Amino acid sequence: MSDLSFASEPYVLRLYVTGNTPQSSRAIKNIKTICDFYLKDRYNLTVVDLYSETERAQDDQIIVAPTLVRHSPLPIRRLIGDLSDTARVLSALDVPTPNSARET
């Protein structure tokens, strides 16, 4: 039921990483897995490498790496860390997972 309410609105996510550090690679891998599994075709993920776009850190208020920012749906959420704690990522992103929760 709740799927319907979010169905129309895509998730706009931006992941800020710092080059190829293990944490960065893990974060990229984790978010892709989560999105493909729970938000298939309902998400828009951008990965920003702060090393190559240094001014973005100030412009987007980033101090922690890796940081995942959910721009949509509002409110803006900031997830810090390598996103390895899937349950926390899902709850922080407000991804409705009634089925998956039962399955696991």
Place this chain on the structure above:
Amino acid sequence: MRFLHPGKSFSVELLIYLSNFMTTTISKLKLKPLQKSPTGIRGLDEITGGGLPTGRPTLICGGTGCGKTMLAMEFLVHGAQAFGEAGVFMAFEETAEEITQNVVALGFDLKALIARKLLRLDYVHIDRSEFEETGEYNLEGLFIRLGYAIDSINAKRVVLDTVEGLFAGLPNQAVVRAELRRLFRWLKEKNVTVIMTGERGDGMLTRYGLEEYVSDCVITLDHRVVDQVTTRRMRIVKYRGTTHGTNEYPFLIDADGISVWPVTSVQLEHQASNERIPSGIDRLDTMLGGQGYYRGSSILLSGMAGTGKTSVAATFANATCRRGGRSLFFSFEESPSQLMRNMSSIGLDLQQWVKKGSLHFQTVRPFYHGLEMHLARTIKLITEFAPDVVIVDPISGLETTGNALEVKAALMRLMDFLKMKGITALLTDLTRAGNAVDRSNSDISSLVDTWLVVRDIELNGERNRGLHVLKSRGMAHSNQVREFFMSDNGVQLKDVYIGPNGMLTGSARMAEEARERAQQVSRHEELERQQLSLERKRIIIEAQIAALRAEFGVEEATTQRLITQEKQHSASLALAEAEMGRNRQRDVVKEKGTLALKNERKGGKA
């Protein structure tokens, strides 16, 4: 150089040897003395011996509202404006707009500095409620951000205000600590001079123990309340590798930002001037060896309430301004307009000097700031105004702010400061009822060069004022008490009346003088009368003399006639006798024989 001189002691030789050794060792190691980055904050560079350690972090800590952010911002702005060093201000608590707005009052135009690429503001927004921890992380984002800011304007100075926001904002303190340690290493490598601010903690310098990351220089700021009066103080807790002032120094935050006033000089090294400076009261100058005070000396003017201390002080200020000098008048009891009105009643137009800018009144009550703060403010004002004459009316006003010892110490420092600057100081002191007039309340009489005492002389139901010079170093001053009074033409001094009834002043003196004048007039009349009678007497006597002379003339003429007749008679008698002798043929008796006969008669008598 190394051989032993017979006259020199061995220890001296050893010292020379050691110093030579050390010099060569130091030059071998190519050690340079610690480089310092001047803060441009007045006084702070003095007590730190040149500024903050270049390329190293400095921790500025203190309670809320003690001026940490202000100091840090001034460090950057002065760095940009005066020393050509660009700076990055990373704020964790206030937004860039707020910071820009806050320093507008100090005349800092941050926007212009940002436009000239001399400053970069970066507001780091951290809200713990926004963060969700989902795994391992680090603060590389902050590093990138700061690194980008530094590199974009080639900054030499960095302020982090305050990184404690990280502790509050991020859930994992262990990560924050590890990352901070890395941050300061990284900043040292970038060779930027860093100020990090920190909030005071319980029993430690900062709440999160930031001092453990900064080992080079720690400065604490303090905003302490003693007796309901706050004083800002600054202390350098440590400064590795250099000497520094260790005291707590009062500092000010005002329209010009922060200034530290280390007034702790206890040396007497000032140059004494031979130049004299008139007091504005001619008779007083006469009393002071004819020329007035010495320039740069300190004058204490003590007296009971209502004895005219302020008037003497204002006269001095007026005279100084009239000669083209500058006067600074600290008035703790009257507002400038009241003072000027009152002084116009004795013919002193102080308004004109205020308009011209050569006279300035400072009328803040001292207990508003506390003694240290007040002293610092006073000295700041004196430095800025550069007066020839400073008047403190009265120093008793300071006593409300501290204990007697503190007041004395503060006054001593103030007077030392004034002497070093060659400024003449006139301090008035209110003698409390019951105290001896020759005892000043603040016990500073030994510090002053000239001490004038104005006192009441109560006589015949009226009070009058007397002024005398109790002491005046280095000049032959009068020992006389002069009557002191105020007229439309200012303060004047008059001789007191010293008569058989003692010293008289006021109307008693006038009455005495009038009586004396009357006496003098009557004495004068008496004299004239006596002169007249003498003249009359002379005329009478002269008339008498004339009469007598006339009488005498008659008598003389008669007598002469008688004598002549007698002579003629005797001559004719002798002639007759000679005739007769010739007739009887008598022998001639000579004149000599007559004399011999007389002598014989005399001898017979003896």
